[in-house]
Amino acid sequence: MDKLASLLHMTPAIFWMVVKVVIVFSAVMLLASVWTWVERRGSAMIQDRIGPNRAAIFGKIRIIGLAQLLADGIKFFFKEDLVPEEANKGLFWLAPFLAFVPALIGFAVIPFGKDFTSGGVTYHLSVLDPGNGMGLLYPLAIGGMAVYGVLLAAWSSNNKWSILGGMRASAAMVSYEIGMSLAVVTIFMTTGGYDPAEVIKAQGHLPWAWNIVHQPFGFIVFFTCMFAETNRLPFDFAEGESEIVAGFNTEYGSMKFSLLALAEYSHLMTASALVATLYFGGWQVPFVQNPAVMLSVASFLLKMLFFAWVFVWIRWTLPRFRYDQLMHLGWKVMLPLSMANLVFHAWRMSQGH
Amino acid sequence: MGVVVKKVELGWLDRTYVWPVMKGMSITFQHFIRNLFTSTAKRYTIQYPEMKKEIPAGYRGLHELKRFEDGAIKCVACFMCQEACPARCISIEAEEFSDLNITQGFEEKRPARFSIDMLRCIYCGMCEEACPKDAIWLRNDYEVAAYDRLSMKFGKWDLMNTYAEADGKDRISQDTTPTVPRRTIVM
Numbered sequence: 001m002d003k004l005a006s007l008l009h010m011t012p013a014i015f016w017m018v019v020k021v022v023i024v025f026s027a028v029m030l031l032a033s034v035w036t037w038v039e040r041r042g043s044a045m046i047q048d049r050i051g052p053n054r055a056a057i058f059g060k061i062r063i064i065g066l067a068q069l070l071a072d073g074i075k076f077f078f079k080e081d082l083v084p085e086e087a088n089k090g091l092f093w094l095a096p097f098l099a100f101v102p103a104l105i106g107f108a109v110i111p112f113g114k115d116f117t118s119g120g121v122t123y124h125l126s127v128l129d130p131g132n133g134m135g136l137l138y139p140l141a142i143g144g145m146a147v148y149g150v151l152l153a154a155w156s157s158n159n160k161w162s163i164l165g166g167m168r169a170s171a172a173m174v175s176y177e178i179g180m181s182l183a184v185v186t187i188f189m190t191t192g193g194y195d196p197a198e199v200i201k202a203q204g205h206l207p208w209a210w211n212i213v214h215q216p217f218g219f220i221v222f223f224t225c226m227f228a229e230t231n232r233l234p235f236d237f238a239e240g241e242s243e244i245v246a247g248f249n250t251e252y253g254s255m256k257f258s259l260l261a262l263a264e265y266s267h268l269m270t271a272s273a274l275v276a277t278l279y280f281g282g283w284q285v286p287f288v289q290n291p292a293v294m295l296s297v298a299s300f301l302l303k304m305l306f307f308a309w310v311f312v313w314i315r316w317t318l319p320r321f322r323y324d325q326l327m328h329l330g331w332k333v334m335l336p337l338s339m340a341n342l343v344f345h346a347w348r349m350s351q352g353h
Numbered sequence: 354m355g356v357v358v359k360k361v362e363l364g365w366l367d368r369t370y371v372w373p374v375m376k377g378m379s380i381t382f383q384h385f386i387r388n389l390f391t392s393t394a395k396r397y398t399i400q401y402p403e404m405k406k407e408i409p410a411g412y413r414g415l416h417e418l419k420r421f422e423d424g425a426i427k428c429v430a431c432f433m434c435q436e437a438c439p440a441r442c443i444s445i446e447a448e449e450f451s452d453l454n455i456t457q458g459f460e461e462k463r464p465a466r467f468s469i470d471m472l473r474c475i476y477c478g479m480c481e482e483a484c485p486k487d488a489i490w491l492r493n494d495y496e497v498a499a500y501d502r503l504s505m506k507f508g509k510w511d512l513m514n515t516y517a518e519a520d521g522k523d524r525i526s527q528d529t530t531p532t533v534p535r536r537t538i539v540m
Contacts, residue, residue, distance in 0.1 A: 045388040046381045050398045220371060317381045318374060 012121075020127050028107050032265035035308060037069055039265075042309070043316045072258075079254040084158060087251065091156035096252070096259035099149025103267035106139040110273045111197055113283050113297035125283075125297065130197035137194055139274055140181060143229055146267060147173045150231065150238050150248050153260065157251035165247025169238035172228050172326055176235075179334035180225035183218040186342045187211055187278055189349065200282035207286045212279040215345065219279045221338040226271040228330065231264065233315040235326055272307030276300060408493040413478045415494040416469055418512040419487065424525050426513060427488035430464040434480035434489055442473035443480060467509040471497050 005015035037052075041064075044051025055068040083092055109132070113125035124130060128138075147170045154166020188194045190211075191202045203210045212219050228235040239247035249260045276282060280303050283296035291299065321329065366372045388396060399406055408414075419427045430447035448465035480489050492515065499505045507515075510526055 042385065045385045048384060048388060048397055050393055050396060050400065053393070313378060313381065313385075314374075317377045 024127050025104060028104060028266055028269050031269050032262055033069055035265045037066055039312050041065055042312050046316045076255050076258040081254040084251050086158045088156040091152050095149055095153035095156055096256045098152055099263040100259045102142045102145040103263045106142040106270040107273060109138050109196055110277050111282060112300045114293050116293045130195050135194035136196055144177060154248040159251050161244040162248050162250045164244045165238045169231055172235055172237050175330045176225040176228035179221050179338045182338035182342050183222040186215060186218050186345050190345055196277050203281040205284045205289055210281045217337055217341045221334050223275060224334060230267045230271050232311060234318040234321050268308055268311050273304045275307045276303035412493050413476045413491040415492050415497050415515055416512055417490045417492050417515045419490055420513060426463055427486050428464050429486055430462045433483040437479040437483035440473045440475045442470040444468050464509060469507045471505045471507055
């Protein structure tokens with residue numbers, strides 16, 4: 001690795017950083033695009049349909065519908081990139097990136113495997129090494145940034161349906177952020193630190209020591225809020241065909257729309273990684289004291305993909321909420337519940353548990 | 354008229370919302386698993402070009418002009434179908450044909466042209482009912498499509514040869530005029 005780094009005129013530390021960045025973000029983007037396929041085929045199976053299985057490479061290789069991804073990508077690239085006459089052009093261009101980037105970079109602090117030592121140097125399997133001072137506050141802050149993408153996309157389109165969708169979505173995201181943060185604060189409190197590596201280490205390798213067992217209500221609140229945060233059903237208020245056309249991305253087409261769609265799925269991936277890290281022991285392998293690095297990575301991936309699948313699964317199970325029901329649930333149920341959770345665990349800690 | 358709407362009383366378990374959600378998820382998961390382990394051929398969807406729906410008996414599809422064993426057309430150009438057709442898509446031109454080399458001689462009528470405009474046809478089956486000779490039938494075939502309007506105008510030979518090979522008969526393209534009167538063959 002050192003040799004390769006010197007060949008590229010980089011210090012080994014920077015080289016390792018670049019490798020991590022490339023691997024993590026390309027993997028998340030790949031998973032996000034594959035998840036559009038999972039969503040379509042999975043929903044088809046849940047609803048007794050077949051789903052996309054026709055697209056084929058060279059008219060032959062169908063690979064159970066995965067060629068659809070390629071076809072969609074090519075189609076999006078060659079679509080006309082239309083900008084509405086009355087739109088705020090600069091913001092209209094900026095919005096998809098503002099939606100996509102926060103969704104992706106939230107992943108940066110999450111450790112996706114056990115750290116290992118090679119040649120006297122410890123390598124951490126997360127883009128930002130632990131002890132960077134941001135810890136899990138970073139994905140929460142970045143998650144707050146995601147509101148801007150949706151709201152700017154809506155505002156700059158200069159379309160009343162877009163703005164209605166954007167306003168609804170941003171209201172939902174902002175109000176659910178509080179309940180979610182309180183649930184996470186409870187974890188910080190019981191862990192005694194807000195670094196994801198610490199959170200994972202504190203949970204240990206035994207499944208009954210994971211946070212899901214200690215804080216089931218915290219988990220319910222956090223997971224529910226994640227649906228509102230990622231703007232997915234049953235809380236997808238940014239869109240709504242029956243009410244506001246396509247919501248915040250009504251005016252978007254071509255690759256810009258594709259970016260907005262990808263942003264949703266990257267957000268989903270980041271959210272499920274967060275759930276796995278906070279409540280299900282991150283890369284810890286159940287009942288294995290000191291797992292091999294690859295095993296820990298596989299364990300983390302498995303947990304993350306499971307929760308990503310739960311996102312899809314719930315989307316095709318539950319009907320949408322009404323807006324007032326959403327607000328009711330957010331402010332009158334989720335917030336008190338996470339508050340009670342916080343107070344209960346504070347009391348428990350004061351009793352010396 | 355007043356209708357009394359029964360209000361459903363939810364138990365505490367249902368009001369938590371978590372338990373009903375899990376019940377719903379188990380239902381969707383059952384569907385998912387069931388479909389995951391059934392081959393696509395056995396699912397409800399009929400994947401059209403490869404699989405085709407079983408057509409019920411009495412289906413009214415593409416027309417066929419029936420032939421006798423020797424290949425001659427059954428139609429006697431009586432114009433009954435043309436009159437019966439509500440869409441007026443059938444047009445017939447009649448002609449006489451004869452074989453006067455035989456001592457007795459005979460003369461019969463047959464269509465010189467028989468065309469159906471498939472774009473106008475509504476597949477009602479009235480022609481089939483009107484025909485006194487059982488010469489026009491509606492088949493099961495429903496894939497009547499073409500790239501231009503002209504090729505949707507089916508002529509006599511098109512109608513006589515619609516999927517003829519499936520019947521085991523050879524395709525024909527000219528009148529095989531019988532050398533003896535038809536009735537002697539039939540009897």
